[in-house]
Amino acid sequence: MNKKFSDLFCDPKTAVKNVLLFLLMIFVVIYAFFQIYPSFSESIKTQTALEVSVFESLDEDAYIFRDEHVISGDNGILVTLVGDGDRVSKGQCYANVYSQKDAASLQKQIDTIDRKIEVLEKSVGEAKGHVTDISKTEKNIKSYLDTIYKSVASGSLSELTDTEKKLNVEMNKYDLIVNMTKTYSDEINTLKAERRSIENRIDSASYGLYAAQSGNYYGDTDGYENVFTMKALNNLTLQSFEELTASVPDEMILDSNFGKIIYDFSWYAVCETEKEKISSYTEGKNYSVIFDTLAENEITMELEKIISGTAEKKALLVFKCNTSPDGFTYKRKQKIKIINNRITGFAIPKEALRIVDGNTGVYILDGDIVRFRTVNILADDEDYYIGDMKNPYLDEDYVSTLENDDKKLYKYLSLYDNIIVGGKSLFDGKIVS
DSSP states (O other), X not given: OOHHHHHTTTSHHHHHHXXXXXXXXXXXXXXXXXXXXXXXHOOOOEEEOOEEEEEEEEEEEEEEEOOOEEOOOSSOEEEESSOTTOEEOTTOEEEEEESSHHHHHHHHHHHHHXXXXXXHHHHHHHHHTOSSOHHHHHHHHHHHHHHHHHHHHHTOOTTHHHHHHHHHHHHHHHHHHHSTTOOOHHHHHHHHHHHHHHHTXXXXXXXXXXXXXXXXXXXXXXXXXXXXXXXHHHTOOHHHHHHHXXXXXXXXXXXXXXXXXXXXXXXXXXXXXXXXGOTTOOTTOEEEEEEGGGTTSOEEEEEEEEEOOSSOSEEEEXXXXXXXXXXXXXXXEEEEEEEEEEEEEEEEEGGGOEEETTEEEEEEEETTEEEEEEXXXXXXXXXXXXXXXXXXXXXXXXXXXXXXXXXXXXXXXXXXXXXXXXXXXXXXXXXXX
């Protein structure tokens, strides 16, 4: 044994003292190691603070009520002059009825030619004022293509014809801008000559259909136009609603009609549900409603009234809308989602929430520094809490108590903060590498 080392243990008292000192040094080293090691070895998992919305919803079948004027007439071939759902003015001719099929076919050819002429003339007129604005034209082309793709994918085809016309105008404008010397005068003259030739071949008698007052024209009927009326709605009860929904379509309407005109913008959606589900619903309040035929949009509707009886377990919700949403199809029966009590805030993973000095919040990773951010919890949504979105800056009283450190001048969680999910031995100001 080394003499100097052995000298430490020759005296029993000295030996005990030195052994204790040696063990203390080992403890200090081990303690320091375990305090420092996590800073270098711990893998910090984070999740970005993003805005989310949660809400209570009611999913039911709804029926559309509105006054619809069915257009009847003599037998013949109908050729409409307006698109489905288009607005017609009082006295406007919206369709022609032909006694011969050939004449109706020729009229459709004329209508097609008229649309082509309209597109070409509009293209030329707009291109004159946008000769150098090719980027805007390209943007419009992309936008209209996207609209067409979405309409086809969702099955909402009512606006497709109008969008296609706008797309053709923009594509023609692009052609005119790129080819500065090009015009469509020859094409327009050829189409006009073709139109005159077809007109001379139409010799059958026809008559026009004119709007008695302003409204929206629809070519299709479902046979329930005389069932789900405003009169029926005004006298609606749980029993009468069940009778209406159990009724069959009127075959006479389906067999002999030329479409229908809707004179009033107001329309209603009525659904039956369990009374216990609607305790938080209030008459006169606006709600967001999603229809399965227009799933990408929410329609704001007023809950006009709730119909129920003291003995019944069911109730009727009567929603009213005063606008005609773009692309909406008034299919008589539709599945709807009624949104109630929407809460918007940050999605906070449950394992990230902590209480520090009596304050509820989360740790975030700010570069390589751990920071604590206060969060007020608004709702519990299974795997997440929903935290409110306050101004992240501190109030003046709180700021004055801190050092002049910009990194500390935040109190609340803010958008895109990196929330630390899990982690051990975290504290405000800890450096993580």
